[in-house]
Amino acid sequence: MKSSYRLSIVISIVLHVLLIAALSLSFSFKHKPEQPTASSKPIIQATAVSQQQVEQQVERLKQERLKKRQDEQKRLDDIKKRQEEARKQELAQQKKLKQLKLQRQREEAQRKKAELERKLAQQKAAAAEKARKQAQAKEKAAEEAAAKAEAKRKAQEAAERKAEAERKAKEEAARKAREKAAALKRKQQAEQQLLNDMKAEQQARRNRQVQSEIQKYQAMITSAIQQNVIIDNSLKGKTCNLTVTLARNGFIVNVSNVKGDPRACSAATSAVYKTQQVPVSSDADVFAKMKVLNITLKPGG
Numbered sequence: 001m002k003s004s005y006r007l008s009i010v011i012s013i014v015l016h017v018l019l020i021a022a023l024s025l026s027f028s029f030k031h032k033p034e035q036p037t038a039s040s041k042p043i044i045q046a047t048a049v050s051q052q053q054v055e056q057q058v059e060r061l062k063q064e065r066l067k068k069r070q071d072e073q074k075r076l077d078d079i080k081k082r083q084e085e086a087r088k089q090e091l092a093q094q095k096k097l098k099q100l101k102l103q104r105q106r107e108e109a110q111r112k113k114a115e116l117e118r119k120l121a122q123q124k125a126a127a128a129e130k131a132r133k134q135a136q137a138k139e140k141a142a143e144e145a146a147a148k149a150e151a152k153r154k155a156q157e158a159a160e161r162k163a164e165a166e167r168k169a170k171e172e173a174a175r176k177a178r179e180k181a182a183a184l185k186r187k188q189q190a191e192q193q194l195l196n197d198m199k200a201e202q203q204a205r206r207n208r209q210v211q212s213e214i215q216k217y218q219a220m221i222t223s224a225i226q227q228n229v230i231i232d233n234s235l236k237g238k239t240c241n242l243t244v245t246l247a248r249n250g251f252i253v254n255v256s257n258v259k260g261d262p263r264a265c266s267a268a269t270s271a272v273y274k275t276q277q278v279p280v281s282s283d284a285d286v287f288a289k290m291k292v293l294n295i296t297l298k299p300g301g
Contacts, residue, residue, distance in 0.1 A: 222297070
């Protein structure tokens with residue numbers, strides 16, 4: 001759009017120059033017929049110079065379009081590079097989470113194995129104790145009747161000792177279970193804290209990336225609009241601050257909050273509307289924060 005506008009200006013200038021040359025030539029024929037033909041040469045030379053300027057202007061416009069395409073390709077390459085880096089970071093994060101999961105699974109398997117071994121040992125000890133008591137009972141059954149009362153007393157004492165031992169064993173088992181549960185809870189809390197820290201770091205990194213993108217595109221947009229400002233040396237040192245609202249495709253839909261020197265702001269506003277469309281980020285998070293931008297323009301150069 002900017003190139004077409006410039007080309008139209010150049011063509012208009014050329015047509016005006018040719019028209020002036022034709023009028024001058026006509027005026028010369030009407031009022032000075034006695035002058036020699038050689039007097040018309042400066043007009044022909046002026047026309048040739050104007051055509052050369054047109055060719056130079058067209059060539060310059062071609063170079064500008066070429067540079068614009070090269071800049072756009074570079075921007076696309078930069079975006080692709082950043083996307084690849086983000087993908088690598090995501091894969092690394094997934095790998096780390098998978099390793100943490102595998103580690104928890106191994107620890108859980110080891111805990112279950114230890115618990116099973118403990119239960120088997122308890123069962124074996126109980127079976128051995130039962131066998132010992134059965135043998136003792138058979139031995140006592142063979143003793144004399146006089147020893148029955150003593151055996152009964154001893155059996156009672158043994159039962160009491162067993163009850164006490166079981167009570168202590170239950171208390172010890174309960175204590176160990178509480179300690180194990182507390183240790184497991186601390187471990188889970190530590191793992192959750194690690195995950196929270198990792199998420200916070202990812203969010204902070206994302207915020208920095210978004211802010212960097214916003215600054216980059218703001219500079220690009222300001223530069224694109226500044227190029228359409230018609231430089232007026234009388235406005236040297238004058239600036240204009242304004243707010244530009246963008247559509248998702250980069251079209252400028254509104255200009256507001258214009259502050260600064262009235263003449264500078266008039267030139268700056270014209271440059272904004274002349275630009276019409278500016279580059280915007282394809283990242284939704286970045287565009288959400290850059291669709292309303294505050295920029296400063298310098299019509300005085």
